[in-house]
Amino acid sequence: MSQSSIYDDLYLTGEVERVIFLSEKTRFHVLKVLVDETNTKFTGETIVTGYFHDVSESETYRFTGKVTEHQRYGEQFSAVSFKHEMPKTNTGVINYLSSDVFHGIGRKTAERIVDTLGTNALEIIADNKNALKEVEGLSKSKIEMIYHTILENQKTERIMIRLNDIGFGASMSARIIKYYGEDTLRILEESPYSLVTDIDGVGFKTADKIAVQSGIELNEIRRLYAGILYIVDDVTMSEGHTFLHINDVIMKVDELLNTPQLVYFSDEQIKEAVSDIEAEEKIVVVDNHVYLPTLFYSEYKAADEIFRLVNHPEEDDITDENVDTAVEELESLFKIEYNTRQKSAIHHALNEKVSIITGGPGTGKTTIVKGIINAYHELFDLKDMDDYEEDEYPIKLIAPTGRASKRLGETSGIGASTIHRLIGWGQDTEKDELIDAELDADLIIIDEMSMVDTWLFYQFLRNVPSHTKLVFVGDKDQLPSVGPGTVFKDLIESDVLKVTELDTIYRQGEGSSIIRLAHEIKEGTQIDITEKHRDRSFIPARVDQIAELIDNIVQRAVKKGYDMRDIQVLAPIYRGNAGIIKLNQILQNILNPENDEKNELVSGETIFREGDKVIQLVNRREDNVFNGDGGIIESIFLKDENGAEKDMVNVDYDGIHITYERKDLMELSHAYCTSIHKAQGSEYPIVIMPVVNSYRRMLIKNIVYTGITRAKESLIICGDQNAFYDALSREGIKRDTTLKQFLRDKFQVERESADDILSRIEHLTEAVMFKIPAMIGVDKTPYDFN
Ligand SMILES: Nc1ncnc2c1ncn2[C@@H]1O[C@H](COP(=O)(O)OP(=O)(O)OP(=O)(O)O)[C@@H](O)[C@H]1O
Numbered sequence: 001m002s003q004s005s006i007y008d009d010l011y012l013t014g015e016v017e018r019v020i021f022l023s024e025k026t027r028f029h030v031l032k033v034l035v036d037e038t039n040t041k042f043t044g045e046t047i048v049t050g051y052f053h054d055v056s057e058s059e060t061y062r063f064t065g066k067v068t069e070h071q072r073y074g075e076q077f078s079a080v081s082f083k084h085e086m087p088k089t090n091t092g093v094i095n096y097l098s099s100d101v102f103h104g105i106g107r108k109t110a111e112r113i114v115d116t117l118g119t120n121a122l123e124i125i126a127d128n129k130n131a132l133k134e135v136e137g138l139s140k141s142k143i144e145m146i147y148h149t150i151l152e153n154q155k156t157e158r159i160m161i162r163l164n165d166i167g168f169g170a171s172m173s174a175r176i177i178k179y180y181g182e183d184t185l186r187i188l189e190e191s192p193y194s195l196v197t198d199i200d201g202v203g204f205k206t207a208d209k210i211a212v213q214s215g216i217e218l219n220e221i222r223r224l225y226a227g228i229l230y231i232v233d234d235v236t237m238s239e240g241h242t243f244l245h246i247n248d249v250i251m252k253v254d255e256l257l258n259t260p261q262l263v264y265f266s267d268e269q270i271k272e273a274v275s276d277i278e279a280e281e282k283i284v285v286v287d288n289h290v291y292l293p294t295l296f297y298s299e300y301k302a303a304d305e306i307f308r309l310v311n312h313p314e315e316d317d318i319t320d321e322n323v324d325t326a327v328e329e330l331e332s333l334f335k336i337e338y339n340t341r342q343k344s345a346i347h348h349a350l351n352e353k354v355s356i357i358t359g360g361p362g363t364g365k366t367t368i369v370k371g372i373i374n375a376y377h378e379l380f381d382l383k384d385m386d387d388y389e390e391d392e393y394p395i396k397l398i399a400p401t402g403r404a405s406k407r408l409g410e411t412s413g414i415g416a417s418t419i420h421r422l423i424g425w426g427q428d429t430e431k432d433e434l435i436d437a438e439l440d441a442d443l444i445i446i447d448e449m450s451m452v453d454t455w456l457f458y459q460f461l462r463n464v465p466s467h468t469k470l471v472f473v474g475d476k477d478q479l480p481s482v483g484p485g486t487v488f489k490d491l492i493e494s495d496v497l498k499v500t501e502l503d504t505i506y507r508q509g510e511g512s513s514i515i516r517l518a519h520e521i522k523e524g525t526q527i528d529i530t531e532k533h534r535d536r537s538f539i540p541a542r543v544d545q546i547a548e549l550i551d552n553i554v555q556r557a558v559k560k561g562y563d564m565r566d567i568q569v570l571a572p573i574y575r576g577n578a579g580i581i582k583l584n585q586i587l588q589n590i591l592n593p594e595n596d597e598k599n600e601l602v603s604g605e606t607i608f609r610e611g612d613k614v615i616q617l618v619n620r621r622e623d624n625v626f627n628g629d630g631g632i633i634e635s636i637f638l639k640d641e642n643g644a645e646k647d648m649v650n651v652d653y654d655g656i657h658i659t660y661e662r663k664d665l666m667e668l669s670h671a672y673c674t675s676i677h678k679a680q681g682s683e684y685p686i687v688i689m690p691v692v693n694s695y696r697r698m699l700i701k702n703i704v705y706t707g708i709t710r711a712k713e714s715l716i717i718c719g720d721q722n723a724f725y726d727a728l729s730r731e732g733i734k735r736d737t738t739l740k741q742f743l744r745d746k747f748q749v750e751r752e753s754a755d756d757i758l759s760r761i762e763h764l765t766e767a768v769m770f771k772i773p774a775m776i777g778v779d780k781t782p783y784d785f786n
């Protein structure tokens with residue numbers, strides 16, 4: 001492998017004794033290496049970290065890189081590149097040939113090979129496989145296997161050299177080889193732009209550079225095709241639109257591919273290329289809107305599904321009078337007097353096939369959901385929930401995330417599940433798979449609707465039986481979904497469904513100024529954030545003072561008897577002095593400091609300690625633990641200690657106990673401080689929210705609104721008041737979507753234009769239409785986040 005890295009001067013050769021940690025996703029390894037030769041001061045056993053596509057224990061490698069300081073374990077070697085060292089001694093070659101790399105070759109055979117061919121056996125075999133015929137007792141198939149394995153390894157080396165020359169780091173190289181295997185060199189040569197769509201994290205600019213190196217001209221049409229696809233995909237995924245206007249595509253593609261001096265593609269050519277790609281079924285163009293097929297399909301068909309549900313003849317005969325009576329009974333049961341809008345929300349939920357309830361915090365959404373369930377029981381004479389067989393209970397409560405569904409289950413008292421679980425969207429479901437579930441329910445209530453994106457919405461709707469009533473509940477002013485679309489807002493604004501907006505704040509009466517603040521933010525009322533209240537305060541601080549300030553606040557809260565479960569710090573970015581990573585380190589020191597009694601395990605840059613507050617980062621549907629769920633590390637077992645065979649971390653998620661092996665630890669992070677996105681759907685007694693100018697890029701009104709509404713008892717905002725006001729004046733990018741229009745079209749009898757659209761895309765199969773792309777630059781689809 002070429003050693004052209006800038007770290008050439010530092011290297012280390014040695015046998016890998018143990019792979020201590022391996023992330024399957026990123027190929028990040030932590031290795032224990034027995035140093036054989038080096039120009040560093042390392043001797044004996046040394047920790048080497050880096051991104052390697054493949055490293056095996058008991059084999060020898062040459063690592064080049066640099067010496068780094070780990071916060072806990074001191075100096076270690078961070079490799080930037082590595083090379084499999086062919087063994088140079090007889091014993092080395094024998095060990096290698098009898099290792100797992102060569103299946104079915106035992107030590108005896110390996111010894112015979114070396115006895116016959118000498119220390120250079122590997123080179124001799126690579127040159128001429130017939131050399132192996134001289135070795136006694138080797139079958140033809142074994143000769144072939146040994147020869148091909150040696151060649152294979154040489155080939156991987158060559159690919160690594162090329163990727164390294166191009167400028168890919170070890171991590172990316174490992175991912176590329178994992179995806180293309182031995183086709184890697186051919187792809188780099190012939191269609192480098194495939195990398196943009198195939199390999200998460202490879203941007204168009206990189207592929208463009210490779211293309212130039214491979215001799216592809218800058219004005220070649222395939223460059224244009226790749227550029228267009230990249231723009232449609234990238235902008236949709238990063239900004240959440242479901243389509244781009246053709247003029248925006250032209251403008252952005254022009255910016256991407258042309259330079260002020262050299263126009264490789266005219267606007268006209270770009271437009272023509274868009275049509276070509278459309279003909280190839282890779283995008284859909286309707287009324288000058290350019291869509292990823294899956295988003296067009298989901299929006300378009302979702303409107304059809306809503307129409308199907310709304311127009312299915314009512315099978316029950318509930319009258320307004322029946323509902324009125326039920327509401328009166330509820331009022332006396334719950335000792336409550338519903339306001340007019342609340343009553344009408346209950347009426348719509350029971351009388352309409354599909355209805356919507358939206359409202360800010362404390363306006364009674366949960367109260368109304370409970371009311372609807374009770375009234376439904378009353379009107380349909382349902383048995384007690386426990387008297388139904390599992391799955392036969394006709395009311396289903398669902399929410400888009402694990403946490404939201406847990407909360408909903410608790411507040412409603414009848415249990416709830418995620419939407420994914422209800423429709424069977426499992427871990428093994430391919431991302432382009434349309435789900436067909438056998439769903440049976442008479443009433444489905446979906447909470448936290450603002451978090452539902454276009455894909456999930458359609459996958460859900462297509463599985464809802466026609467007789468089922470649907471009630472969508474949410475807060476339309478919260479952050480929109482992670483994935484594309486503004487489903488909840490579009491449903492509300494389409495005017496085709498009955499919407500009740502709850503606007504009377506009840507919790508405020510209990511002395512909460514937090515909820516009032518949230519509503520003032522929503523309504524755009526002038527606010528003085530520095531005003532002091534019993535339950536909220538603002539503490540001015542510069543960005544470099546934030547960490548210390550939070551340290552102080554938390555220390556004081558702990559003295560008052562609050563613990564880590566009560567206190568949640570919310571920040572919008574990860575890096576920097578006031579970022580999530582730094583704040584987590586500080587908070588861990590206060591809330592769960594180092595202690596001889598507590599075991600610890602280091603994973604990457606994180607020290608996990610018994611008693612730590614942690615958050616799960618991807619869905620584990622089979623365990624009922626989801627991205628964003630919070631837990632506490634109850635125990636850590638270290639390898640060889642008390643007979644443990646592996647390092648293990650046990651986390652308690654409110655009674656669900658999960659064991660993580662080292663390789664799973666990438667799924668876990670500290671949760672003393674989390675992002676506001678991750679906190680959506682949860683509430684905490686104390687919320688501390690730093691708001692500083694260095695967050696500017698991320699600070700917009702609905703992020704602040706969502707953050708503030710997480711606080712139940714006490715809210716402390718610290719930082720720069722101007723940054724706070726500034727955030728309130730920023731609405732974020734408005735997402736372009738067409739669900740609203742499709743709904744209106746569908747519900748107006750003369751849906752000619754829309755049907756016309758469908759006839760134009762009729763030839764596209766569902767399979768072509770439904771391809772959910774991974775998020776650009778992220779090794780996950782949006783579904784890993786739900
Ligand atoms: N009509 C009413 N009269 C008196 N109190 C009410 C009424 N409606 C709701 N409340 C009370 O207001 C409080 C907030 O209601 P609820 O929790 O249902 O609101 P929410 O919209 O679900 O809030 P959040 O979104 O913050 O969870 C509760 O204590 C509830 O009992």
